[in-house]
Structure formats: C-alpha cells, structure tokens
Amino acid sequence: xxxxxxxxxxxxxxxxxxxxxxxxxxxxxxxxxxxxxxxxxxxxxxxxxxxxxxxxxxxxxxxxxxxxxxxxxxxxxxxxxxxxxxxxxxxxxxxxxxxxxxxxxxxxxxxxxxxxxxxxxxxxxxxxxxxxxxxxxxxxxxxxxxxxxxxxxxxxxxxxxxxxxxxxxxxxxxxxxxxxxxxxx
Numbered sequence: 640x641x642x643x644x645x646x647x648x649x650x651x652x653x654x655x656x657x658x659x660x661x662x663x664x665x666x667x668x669x670x671x672x673x674x675x676x677x678x679x680x681x682x683x684x685x686x687x688x689x690x691x692x693x694x695x696x697x698x699x700x701x702x703x704x705x706x707x708x709x710x711x712x713x714x715x716x717x718x719x720x721x722x723x724x725x726x727x728x729x730x731x732x733x734x735x736x737x738x739x740x741x742x743x744x745x746x747x748x749x750x751x752x753x754x755x756x757x758x759x760x761x762x763x764x765x766x767x768x769x770x771x772x773x774x775x776x777x778x779x780x781x782x783x784x785x786x787x788x789x790x791x792x793x794x795x796x797x798x799x800x801x802x803x804x805x806x807x808x809x810x811x812x813x814x815x816x817x818x819x820x821x822x823x824x
Contacts (some may be wrong), residue, residue: 641646644818649785650691653702654699654700654734655700656697656698656699656737656741657698657700657738658697659688659696659698659708659710661685662687664681664684664699666704667684667698667705667708668681668684670705670707670708670724670725673726673727674724674725674726674727676784676786676787677763677784677785679722682766684696687710687712687721690712693712693713693714694710694712694721695710695711695721696708697708697709697710699725699734699737701729705723706723706725706726706728707729707735707736707738709723709724710723710742711742712747714750714751714791715754717753717754718743718745718746718753718754718755719750719754719755719756719757719796720739720754723735723738723739725738730807734769735779736768736811739768739769739772740772740808743772743796744808745795745809746799747799747808747813750800751800752799752800753795753796754796754799755793755794755795756774756794757780757783757791757792757793757802758792758794759789759790760779760790760791761789761793766792766794769794771811772796772798772808772811773804773807774794774795775794775796775797776792776793776794777793777794777795778792779791779793780793780794804818
C-alpha cells in the first residue's frame, strides 16, 4: 500500500488513508474513548505498531484530522481484523468501508487465505458492513467483551483469494470512487 492515498469526495475534502504513526495516538485515543467502553491504551497501540512485520494499522484523515483507524494482524496465511473505529461525528461517510477495504486489500497482497474478526452481537451497523465484504458468521464467543459480558460473533471470509471475492471488492471500490466528472483534474 502506498504511504498516502488521497480520495476526493464531494463535500468532504480529501480523504487521506495513511499508515498509523505515533503522532496520531492522541486523536486515536480520543476516538477510542468515545466508541469503546474499555478503550485500548497508548501502550497497547505502541506495542502493536512496533510489530511491523505482523501488524498493519491505518488512519483516515479528513481536513487533516484523524477521523478513523483500523488494524489487522497476520499469522501465517491468516489475517485478523483487530479493530475498526470511526469518530461518531464522522459516521455515514463510508470511512469504515475505506479502512476495511484497505486492510482486506493488504491481506490479499500478503496471500492470506482466511480473514477473520469479532464483532459485538448488538452491532448491526458493523455486521452489515462486514456482510457486504463477504464475512460470514462462523461462531459465537460467549462473554467476549468483558466490560459488558457481551457475546461476539466470529466472522470469516473463507476464500478471499477467489475470483468472486476479488470481484466483490472491485464493486465496493467502484462504489467509493466519485463519478469521473467530480474527480480532480
């Protein structure tokens, strides 16, 4: 993945999708505190960022402000989404979709034969996005979210290297691109 991807989007300015860096942590921690009952700490993020060969963390900036982030870990030929979060003030702008698309694209580039994640059973919005990406529920982790004792669905894309899956991603990518006449010259 390139260092910076600029995606013009009408009415929102440029969307920058870049590698997470230490300098982004203050804003990331603010988002964590807004979206999770038990947010990750700065030291946990720093530990994840230090594992460059087996982790990938991205942020989305709009108008220079970090508005979302996501991470993935790699173990052999398996990829696992560790987190995706978008500032609630920026919901509805397909930021989570952009982040997940970038992570899944990287997983494919690394030759991952399975992509997995956990999601709260009550998080219908996230489940809908994951479904669009071809994730299917394969199990339940009882009491997975300790702070609320909530269950998590385990969701998996079992054949991410298939032609059908690549076509699915191309459709998602096309939906995110503005019409040709709205693109910057």
